Amino acid sequence: MASLSFLLLLLLLAVSATFLPSSMAASPSFRTLDANAHFFNPKLPAKSFSSSKKFEGSSDFVNLRYHMGPVLSSSPINIYLVWYGKWSVSQKFLIKDFLLSISAPGPRRAPPSPSVAEWWQTVSLYTDQTGANVSRSVVIAGEHSDLHHSHGTDLTRLSIQQVIATAVRSAPFPVDHRNGMFLVLTSQDVTMQDFCRAVCGFHYFTFPSMVGYTLPYAWVGHSGKQCPEQCAYPFAVPAYMAGGGPGVLSPPNRDVALDGMISVIGHELAEVASNPLVNAWYAGEDPTAPTEIADLCEGLYGTGGGGGYIGQVMRDGEGRTFNVNGRNGRKFLLQWLWSPVLKACAGPNALD
Template sequence: MGPVLSSPINIYLIWYGNWKQPQKLLIKDFLLSISTTNRRAAPSPSVSDWWSTVSLYTDQTGANISRTITVAGEYNDLKYSHGTHLTRLSVQQVIATAVKTKPFPVDHRNGIYLILTADDVTMEDFCRAVCGFHYFTFPSMVGYTLPYAWVGNSGKQCPEVCAYPFAVPGYMGGGGPGKLAPPNRDVGVDGMVSVIGHELAELSSNPLVNAWYAGEDPTAPTEIGDLCEGLYGSGGGGGYIGEVMKDKEGRTFNLNGRRGRKFLVQWIWSPVLKACAGPNAID
């Protein structure tokens, strides 16, 4: 019964902590690969093809989630303005700090805020219960109600939890780097890309936690990414990620992006197929 992000989506990035430029470019290339308006179209299966499943979701008027997505602004919080340990509440203070800094804007109409924390920043429940989450800001904290998502770099903290399948948990015979090589040679950031995709899909389809989710409790919803956890290709399930591709160097991916980038991103629940879907399922 709630809204979806049906207008063109403006993503505002908050880089919290010390980020290397190649890491930033990798994440931005993924985000810029989502939009169908990107002039540098990637070959199929593409990130844009993957987002077409997300765009099937509509609001009460029948308006679909937008396929036009831009990175509209960036804020670098190099001084760790709220420390190296954040909580679900203090992350809203990070947003408040950013939007008070010109020219970083408050975008009520089309904006979503994506907070990305560096590998030396810890977060409440990170690694134990979450790899990322989304919600909306409280006016008492930020001054506005703004949809946002947080994702952390797990490379040094828990890659076996949040960078799966590039690192494998101990109970699966791992506890370190997995057998699958990350497509961009960065276990932490390649793992983040899939979590970012997961959270953006859920944020777009359930921005105020009153739209698309399964279950009776909106405070603990099962959303369109949760339903497909661990699935990256056809035939996946029971601990098998599904059929994915490898490049000539043996790096694993399932999506092509702009500038020749490759990514491994989990599938999303399709409201049409009533099943988890990716580009090869759509085609």
């Protein structure tokens, strides 16, 4: 029975992944809204701006249900960061600026709308069985740098839990199974089981037998050298699309891999918050292969999106593509999320 249980646990590790985008966009049309930013859609013709497509992906067939498990409702959500491999100071600052942009700041410090905090409002609509909402406050409660790849540079879904166990023992991070989560980020020289081939990130929870506790976590990999055309889309596109697909969009922070990675981090954080132990919010009957709130909106970034179109997003005066604003003047491109109220994909940059 012990060996059978272990096999079942391995099977469960296949859940909750950010899968590679299944479709791409094409050349842009423009619509000027003010002197500093332009809304544009990399595929739809200009006449499409007259149609109302505020919330894309709407369907009566989507059966997203609550399965009675917890959500991350305690305020704040404590994120424990594990930097696996070598990361530059500027890369760390960029990712941490995104994470800290999730919390709604005071009115004097609020970034322009649409903002990352407004994007997270969709996640905060999800509740547990007591009616408690996902928290709208996030802090970085601890960081651990594993510079020398304590578990090698070729990881598996199971060995990522060993990385977390090492961080817990050496940091030491507090045991925070009610208020927090681990976020493991691997550097560009690290390979991961199924990375690039099938997924760009995934989330799950740790096994007490490996870490000592049941703790929600997410993993996201750096795709800079391995597969930017898959995991940093739409800032990089596959070679087979050259001449027939979209022009490569300019990343908002001038870093193709990191800007693409932040979009995946956002995807995984939204799903951890609403489904931390894979028994809360998801569609489908099989918990080993759930369809979660970000999966339902994969590839949608703005009004008019769907069917391979990313939707109408924004471009600043320097040509950088984004759809939300963050702290310290940062800009990000984040996919939309499924709203339990609207029963559709939604984001703060919707045009109507």
